[in-house]
Amino acid sequence: xxxxxxxxxxxxxxxxxxxxxxxxxxxxxxxxxxxxxxxxxxxxxxxxxxxxxxxxxxxxxxxxxxxxxxxxxxxxxxxxxxxxxxxxxxxxxxxxxxxxxxxxxxxxxxxxxxxxxxxxxxxxxxxxxxxxxxxxxxxxxxxxxxxxxxxxxxxxxxxxxxxxxxxxxxxxxxxxxxxxxxxxxxxxxxxxxxxxxxxxxxxxxxxxxxxxxxxxxxxxxx
Ligand SMILES: [Zn+2]
Numbered sequence: 385x386x387x388x389x390x391x392x393x394x395x396x397x398x399x400x401x402x403x404x405x406x407x408x409x410x411x412x413x414x415x416x417x418x419x420x421x422x423x424x425x426x427x428x429x430x431x432x433x434x435x436x437x438x439x440x441x442x443x444x445x446x447x448x449x450x451x452x453x454x455x456x457x458x459x460x461x462x463x464x465x466x467x468x469x470x471x472x473x474x475x476x477x478x479x480x481x482x483x484x485x486x487x488x489x490x491x492x493x494x495x496x497x498x499x500x501x502x503x504x505x506x507x508x509x510x511x512x513x514x515x516x517x518x519x520x521x522x523x524x525x526x527x528x529x530x531x532x533x534x535x536x537x538x539x540x541x542x543x544x545x546x547x548x549x550x551x552x553x554x555x556x557x558x559x560x561x562x563x564x565x566x567x568x569x570x571x572x573x574x575x576x577x578x579x580x581x582x583x584x585x586x587x588x589x590x591x592x593x594x595x596x597x598x599x600x601x602x603x604x605x606x
Pocket of ligand 1: 568572577578
């Protein structure tokens with residue numbers, strides 16, 4: 385399989401080149417503004433392990449920018465097949481057999497962003513329900529707002545005022561993994577760090593946190 389590498393020349397004062405995996409076989413290089421192409425080739429040649437790693441990501445893990453009918457979509461850990469039908473208004477219907485039907489304004493395809501927006505209701509109703517159940521079980525005081533964002537790598541965050549933010553990509557993960565993220569963020573209401581005391585709280589309420597963390601780290605579902 386081919387690997388595609390895109391180069392972003394950083395407008396900021398960047399002194400070193402960094403590499404990151406965008407998708408399976410897709411790498412982005414961030415390089416200083418004036419770096420020459422030979423230096424970039426050298427950099428890539430020295431990082432072949434990283435190139436190989438980019439191919440180890442499961443094919444469907446990260447959704448493409450534009451989705452068409454026939455794309456696999458994982459919702460709460462279960463695989464669905466996406467079907468797109470043209471409609472006046474964007475909407476989504478999760479058919480509890482094996483299909484997700486998205487109504488798209490342009491007909492044949494829909495953007496990744498729109499899919500996540502349309503699926504946020506499904507995710508938020510689960511997360512809000514579970515957070516309301518888990519907080520008292522953890523003897524935690526009521527929290528602030530719950531928000532949802534589409535970000536690349538942060539699964540959740542917690543502010544000092546108790547507002548929780550969850551990544552919209554969590555919709556792909558099994559409920560047990562989402563519960564771990566909720567417990568992790570709630571535990572931060574008591575411990576604003578990743579100390580042993582923090583992990584003790586997580587362990588107590590989510591004994592299977594190690595498997596959940598691994599699934600998220602490997603981005604098994606998206
Ligand atoms: Zn944390």
